[in-house]
Amino acid sequence: MKINGLRFLILIIAFSGLLLCNKATAQLTPCAVADPPSDSILALEKRLLKLKSQFVKNARTSGLTAVEYIPVKAHILRKNDGTGGLSLTDLNTSLAQINRYFQNIGSGLQLYFCGSPNIINNTAYYDYNNTEELALCNANNVSNAINIYFPNSIRFGSLTVSGYAYFPSTLSISNSLFIQAQAATDNRTLAHELGHYFNLLHTFQNSNNTNNAEREYVTRNAMQGANCTLKGDLLCDTPADPYGRDSVAIQGCTYTGTARDPQGQVYAPSLSNIMSYYPVSCGSDFTLGQYARMADGFLLRSDPSNQYNFSCGPTVTGSNVPGNLTGMLLASGLSLTFVDNSSNESGFIVERSSISAGEGFVPIGGLPPNTTTYVDQTITAYTTYYYRVKASNSSSQYSAVLTISTALNYCTPTYTYACGTAAVVIDEFVLKQGATTIINNNNSNCSPANYGDYTGTPYPVTAGNTYTFTVAAVAQGLGNYYDQHVSVWADFDQDGYFELNERIYRSDSLVSMPRMNPVASGAFVIPISVQGLVRVRVRSGFNFGVSSAVTNPCGLLSFGETEDYMLQVTSPFPATIITNVVAPSPACAGQAISVGFTTANFSSTSYVVQLSDNTGNNFITIPTTGTGSPLTAEIPVDITSGMGYKVRVISNSPSVTGSASSAFTINALPSAPGVTTPISYSQGQTASPLSAVGTNLKWYLTSSGGMGNTDAPTPSTVAVGSTDYYVSQTVNNCESNRAVIQVNVVSAVAVCLNVTLFLEGPYVGSQNMTTKLNQQGLLPGQIPISSLGIPTPAGQPYSGAPWNYSGSETVTYYPPNAVDWVLISLRTVAQDPISTVFRTAALLLSNGSVSWVGACPVLPTNQSYFVVVEHRNHIGAVSHQAIAVINNSINYNFSTQQSYIPAGSPANGQKQLSGGLFALYAADCTKNSLSQIDANDTSKWRVDNGKVGRYLTTDFNMDGAPDANDNTVWRLNNGRFSGVNFY
The missing domain is CATH 2.60.40.10 (Immunoglobulins)
Structure with a gap:
């Protein structure tokens, strides 16, 4: 039996009182910012041009080359007792809204709050009048952030307005703006006033100026006299706006006015522009030109000459x-x-x-x-x-x-009143194909929360077939019931939404689609292209009249019930995906691959790629982009090398699993090249090309992206500063991550070296060495004392192999205590001669000190250096550690400790003489890569044995004549080696 409407109305009143429908309209209250005069605009443009010229000098074109974070001090006005005022929820919502817009200014401009909001409990200011501005701001303004006040209402002269602000100025008074609290989150007012703050004009600037020459023309064609860069809001991508003229009219959000510009063209303003005065409901947007002008406005607002700044830092860090x-x-x-x-x-x-x-x-x-x-x-x-x-x-x-x-995520329908209270329910749902019953859910009564979820059981159906359904307010149409509207949806595209084109039934009180009074019935055809799980929603609502038809699958209704069912749709023509070969093949870990595929008997734009293990099994989903063939997928970076990997393509909607591809090889990502970092140079110092340890090196100037160069770059030392260079290696066509080399260029400083060392050959004890070569006139450039002597050309003796040192050091006079020439160098890595930053030939004196012939080197003082000494017939040595520059000097004494020996190496370093003094091993005259004393040295000695009065490398004790004494030195040291790379 049907329950009548009067009885139900009484029931409604009992639950909720009288239900009323209230319709409201809203109109944007104008802001109080008046059109500035032309001379004020011109003055700002000239100031902006001056600021821009300063950036051009610094090779910059804008003040916003990176995201800028600007602090805002929020002032919330409330009554004396602390009631009223903008809520902190709305305050934070307004910040999120404005930052959505401002992220498009330059590289991004984002606002954040300077500390906590300033709460002002003062009824006098709660409903604010602009005549109170001076007193309010003097007591509360901060100078290191934008001040935004949120009063309950704003009175500006005779107008009640939503807000007002000031155009850019150096004066502190311009660093405040005022927003009516209820307009803070309307997605327009705050953006409008901040637009003024950052130098935006109204779109209708001078639109009703009595001087037609000051009005902006509609045309944007320069040949037709376009003046948009000089008049109006000075922007050409905002249409000329006649707002304020008598002939301006809109209908809804369509402009219907007849106003014309001075050239006779009809205006076509943008009703959605934030800097206009049209209704908020018509949209809220800025143009690209407005964003660019606000970026320029940021220059004006961040001018150091302003009486305010943006230095208030973040609070939560x-x-x-x-x-x-x-x-x-x-x-x-x-x-x-x-x-x-x-x-x-x-x-x-x-x-x-x-x-x-x-x-x-x-x-x-x-x-x-x-x-x-x-x-x-x-x-x-x-x-x-x-x-x-x-x-x-x-x-x-x-x-x-x-x-x-996310995956499929269906909304949950809601009702005001529980269906168990008034029994406004769906009591039966039956789905059939012909005489075959698919679903038969009767006497279901009221579901919890008015929602019956029966999707746990998929019911088999076939695409292309016609199905009939009946839905009843009472099982079999027998018994008491309420007259209800009913609608049915089927999510055929399987996207998680019940869309209008997926509604297969909606009662409209007509014979074709009757209400559920008590039974409604209909039919639908499952599209031939559908395959997989399809959710069906049946939703009812009490019949309040024709206008109460159920149109929303999710929204709030007063009385009724909803039931969901799941159909398992199979196609008469099975959906298939054939996965093709992968490119490139072999592929690399962490690399993007292209996966082609073909489909049959279904349509989809939602796919993912799955990757197997190296046996072709155990597929996992990997990151995928694309809506069709080929898809781009990314191989996990930590995957191991293997030859049996496969991929397959999966359609999400509908759900179809593709075939596996043929097996392909994935190579693991190689490690980044080995590098030495940081590297330091003095300003103006000659730099060497960068180096790294790896295969098929590629050099970059950025950490990611860009084109690699196979030629190693040579750092510039022109300017002081730090520069990062990046290098990768490629193995098996797989490019590694990039290693970074930091090159630091510091101010040029002359660094002098104080080095002490002893040579075993000429050492005579008591920390002294013989000077016989000097006494006999056998050093390079000297005239031999003996008539049997043979002179050696002047200059340092290390210009030939293996040293190949090209220095021009020479002397015209040797001090009496000079022993011989040594080659001194500095390097940043003990074992790496490529890291050498300085070399010079110098004189070794008999007391072990080194006398410098050339000038002190110009070096970075923030770098430590290994000191290296080499001699023409002694094994070279490297300082045991890198030596820091102290007071522009490097000081090191080789004789007081063992020199550097590579870790784990059986090398010998220096020879420890009686008394504990360390000296360079004698008898290394052939100079091989191991710096080893061996048979080659004695063979060379045999050739020179017996020669006198000569400057020979085989003269190990440096007395002017290779003889048996030198061979004795060789026998004692045979087999000794350094283990250090000198060449």
């Missing part, structure tokens, strides 16, 4: 930033939860990216302090999102990024 960000998919969206690690936050800003964990983030919501949960209700199915959270009084101090991927 370091370990106090939000942590442990997690997410959970719900029917209503994605629920984010995080840990509040601070006690002084002004609130929180939630940001989301669908690009990557490092870019593309957009503010999506604001939260008040101590609130750590946010539900993102704007997600879509089969999308990977990246989330991060920061305190709203932080600049760039974020939580760790949360990565989460």
Whole structure:
């Protein structure tokens, strides 16, 4: 039996009182910023041009070359008793809204709160009048952030306005703006006033000027006299706007006015532009030209000559930033939860990216302090999102990024009143194909929360077939019931949404689609292209009349019930995916691959690629981009090398699993090349090409991207500073990650060396060496004392192999205590001669000190150096450690400790003589790569044995004549070697 409407109306009143429908309209209250006169605009443009010229001198074209974080001091006006005023929820929401716009200014301009909001409990200012501005601002303004006041209402002269601001000025009074509290989150007013703050004019600037020459023309054609760069808002991508003229009219959000410009052309203004006065409901946007002009406005606002600045730093930093960000998919969206690690936050800003964990983030919501949960209700199915959270009084101090991927996520329908109270229910649902019953759910009564989820059992159906259904308010149409509207949807495209074109039934009180009074019935055909799981929603609502038809599958209704069912749709023509070969092959770990495929008997734009293990089994999903063949997928960077990997393509909607590809090889990513870093040079010093240890090296100037160069770069030492260079190696066609080499260029400083060492051959004890070569006139450039002597050409003796030193050091007079020439060098790596930064030939004196012939080297003083000594017939030595530059000097005594010996090597370093003094081993005259004394040395000695009066390398004791004494030295030292690479 049908329950009548009067009885039901009484029931409604009993639950909720009289239900009323209220319709409201809203109109944007203009801001109080008047059109500035032309001379004021011109003065600002000249000031801006001057500031820009300063950037050009510094090879910059804008003040916003990176994301700029600007502090804002929020002042919330409340009554004396602390009631009223902008809520902290709305305050943070307004910040998220404005930052969505301002991230498009230059490289990004983002606002954050300077400390906590300033709460002003003063009824006198709660409903604010601009005549009170001086007193209010003098007591509360800060000079290191933008001051924004949020009163309950704003009176400006005779007008009640939504807000006002000042154009850029050096004066501190221009650093305040005022926003009506209820307009803070309308997505337009705050952006409008901040637009003025950063130098935007109204789109209708001078539109009703009595001088037609001051009005902006409609045309943008220069040949037709376009004046958009000189008049109006000075921008050509904002249409000329006649707002304020009598003939301006709009209908809804369509301009219907007849106003004409001075050339007779009809205006066509943008009703959605934020700097216009048209209704908020018509949209809110800035143009690219407006964003560029605000970037210039930032130059004006950040001018050091201003009486204010943006130096207020972030409050919540370091370990106090939000942590442990997690997410959970719900029917209503994605629920984010995080840990509040601070006690002084002004609130929180939630940001989301669908690009990557490092870019593309957009503010999506604001939260008040101590609130750590946010539900993102704007997600879509089969999308990977990246989330991060920061305190709203932080600049760039974020939580760790949360990565989460969505699948199908159906909304949950809601009702005001439980169906168990009034028994407004769906009591029966039957689905048939011909005489065959597929679903028969009767006497289901009222489901919990008015929602019956029967999707746990998929019911088999076939695409292309026709199915009939009946839905009843009471089983078999017998018994008491309420007259209800009913609608049925089937998510044929399997995207998680019940869309209008997927509604297969909606009661309209006509015979064709009757209400559920008590039974409604209909039929539908499953599209031939559908395959997989399809969710069906049956939803009812009490019949309040024709206008109460059920049109929304999810929204709030008063009375009724919803039931969901799942159909397993198979195709008469099975859907297939054939996965083709992978390119490139072999592939590399961490590399993007191209995966081609072909499909049959279905349509989809949502695919993923799965990768097997190296036996062709155990497939896992890997990151995939693309909506058709070929897809681009990324191989995990930590995968091991193998020859049996396979991929397959999976369609998400509908669900179809493709065949596996043929096996292919994946090579592991090689390690980054070995490098020496940092490397230091003095300003103006000649630099050497960079080097690295690896195969098939490629050099870059950035950490990622760019084209690699196989030629190693030579750092510039023209300017003082630090530069990073990057190098990778390629093995098996797989390029490694890049190693970084930091090159530091410091101011040029002359560094003098104080070096002491002894040679075993001429050593005579008591820390003294013989000077016989000098006494006999046998050193290079001297005239031999004996008539049997043979002179040696002047100059240092290390110009030939293996030293190949080209220095021009020479002397015209040797001091009496000169023993011989030695070759001294400095290097940054003990074992690496390529790291040598300085070499010079010098005189070794009999007391072991080294006398310098050339000038002190110009070196970076922030680098430590290994001191290297070489001699023409002694084994060279390297200082036991790198020596720091102290007071522009390097001091080292080889004789007081053993020299450098490679770790784990049986090498010998220096020879320890009686008394504990260390000296270079004698008898190394043939100079091989191991710096070893061996048979080659004695063979050369045999050739020279018996010669007198000569400067020979075989004269190990340096007395002017190779003889048996020298051979004795060789026998004692035969087999000794350094283990250091000198050449």
